[in-house]
Amino acid sequence: MAELRPTILLVEDEPEIRRFLRTSLGSEGFRVVESATGRRGSIDAATHKPDVAIVDLGLPDMDGIAVISNIRSWSPMPIIVLSARVLERGKIEAFEAGADDYVTKPFGIGELVARIRVALRHAVRLRNGERVLLLDDASIDLEKRRVLRGGAEIRLTPIEFRLVAVLARHAGRVVTHRQLLREVWGPTHENDTHYLRIYVKQLRDKLESDPANPRHFVTELGVGYRLELAE
Amino acid sequence: MAELRPTILLVEDEPEIRRFLRTSLGSEGFRVVESATGRRGSIDAATHKPDVAIVDLGLPDMDGIAVISNIRSWSPMPIIVLSARVLERGKIEAFEAGADDYVTKPFGIGELVARIRVALRHAVRLRNGERVLLLDDASIDLEKRRVLRGGAEIRLTPIEFRLVAVLARHAGRVVTHRQLLREVWGPTHENDTHYLRIYVKQLRDKLESDPANPRHFVTELGVGYRLELAE
DNA sequence: TCGAACCTTGACGGGATCTTTACGCGACGC
């Protein structure tokens, strides 16, 4: 019969961390497949088709970024990055390569499990290719290009709409400043992160129930923004 | 007596898919007319005057795009495209040829039925079997090319009529400037957005109860126009 | 041949939208 537990691929070279995660995640009800190198990780991702991949950035043979790009070239599976570096530009590179989330060592197992659960939820949503996004308070119909909030229609300007559209396409995943700017304003404005602050605020004002404490348009400090949909 | 069930023309070469859709759509209350080739499809569209046409893009004898152009040259009937290609190219071409909606294989029958219903809802069938669009104040008969308002007939010029027809086919969703210009004036006038302003105003003057505050011919700033039908 | 209906073209004003500039705040490192 089919395996019911979600499968997690763990690409990590340090044996102690592997052992630690094997037992912790196992007791949380996950099935764990381990790869000690980037090369094996890329292969195991294809053969085991895990529900989530956890990739350490500090791999010996192959850069973790390469593993991410590799997986992302053929699969939309959620990828969570594990890294010791705190404010490294590796973080941004990881997101641009297609990572979904990022956990810095040392990390609490509770935090990691929570992020895995979030990633699994998103994956389910992605599979039905929903074209109507639900926020707590509002709904966004990408096809009809319409936004409703409490029954009333909200007007979005062209740029505002393009911005939600890009964020929505990567819903639940961080989109870097550069990516957003490139897709909305074009490659010539890749450095005008200022625009983002302005327009994200406008979207919050229009779509968040409490714009001062955004629950959906989440800022990832130093990296970019993430659109979190309703449960 | 007249057939009450909506008629659907299915232009599809693969027998299994035809059989699958014949039974599924039949049990949903539709009458299905089948054409195995593009050539026959173009003919059947004219003879059976279906309420909706479903066209597969991967036809053997004649490209599905050609079938769409063919139908669109003489009828505003809703056309839903069926295609295995994930590629954007075919999609865009289909829309530019005049398709109204797009479903990619493999598709759920539920999704297809929903889209058929949407396409049908745009036109209301009257007692005598005619299909007309209802605005608060006026009614538009696309087949007979007649517009009534408060019992009296309103004259639309050829271009005005083509413009409502295109908007009506996509009722409820935005149609871009480019698309409108291409379908009404032809590809050589894709940039003359000025025409649209003029003719949209004329349509508003003729069909809106308060032309200064249009409720049906809605402008989407920087994007295009949208026709909003009565509830 | 003439006129009416229709389509095209140009000009202008107002408003929505985008861009630019400025400032406050908290986190962080020195």
Place this chain on the structure above:
DNA sequence: GCGTCGCGTAAAGATCCCGTCAAGGTTCGA
């Protein structure tokens, strides 16, 4: 404690887009 960096906020200026009016120009039928 101080300066820097990234972010949020606010508001003014510039720009773009749309609606409107009106004057040619063309087509078509009377």
